[in-house]
Amino acid sequence: AQSVAQPEDQVNVAEGNPLTVKCTYSVSGNPYLFWYVQYPNRGLQFLLKYITGDNLVKGSYGFEAEFNKSQTSFHLKKPSALVSDSALYFCAVPRGNTGKLIFGQGTTLQVKP
């Protein structure tokens, strides 16, 4: 069964420092992977996706993610964190060929000035 795991409940980083939010996956076949962000009292916003091709995927708001097949990981990264990046981040994988998204448990990113 398709699944993703986010091993960290919270990540703390200082503004201007690089950030990484971790995600590992377990899928059969070719993985399709997504990152979403959720700000307080809001829905989820799409950041980026990996379907196939380059292992480094660029997305919205300066975020990027690195797909690593050997480590079954899809970590979200940003070279320089902003306070406004503080939010809840989810990685997700679709179940089979359906639009049913399976989400990780989420990682709270706290960026301090």
Add this chain to the structure above:
Amino acid sequence: DAGVTQSPTHLIKTRGQQVTLRCSPKSGHDTVSWYQQALGQGPQFIFQYYEEEERQRGNFPDRFSGHQFPNYSSELNVNALLLGDSALYLCASSTGQGVYQPQHFGDGTRLSIL
């Protein structure tokens, strides 16, 4: 271009009551999915509607039902409400049922059961 809109934003009900939540998809989208997000958890898939039919369903009881209208808007109905149904209910829309396109989410309906 309006995104996904959901109504109402907040709702308070008591146990045993019934509730209807509404969703209008993003312009150009024809597929609507519903998710339940409990506090501190990731969203859990309830079901997906395409061409006015339920196409996929998650592990939710029959108390949860839905509908999609010809204009692609959708409703989520929950009967015999339980305290455990308290959650943020998210609607997401996309083009087709495929896995390649990202789903666009509304801001949700916060349902509280007393």
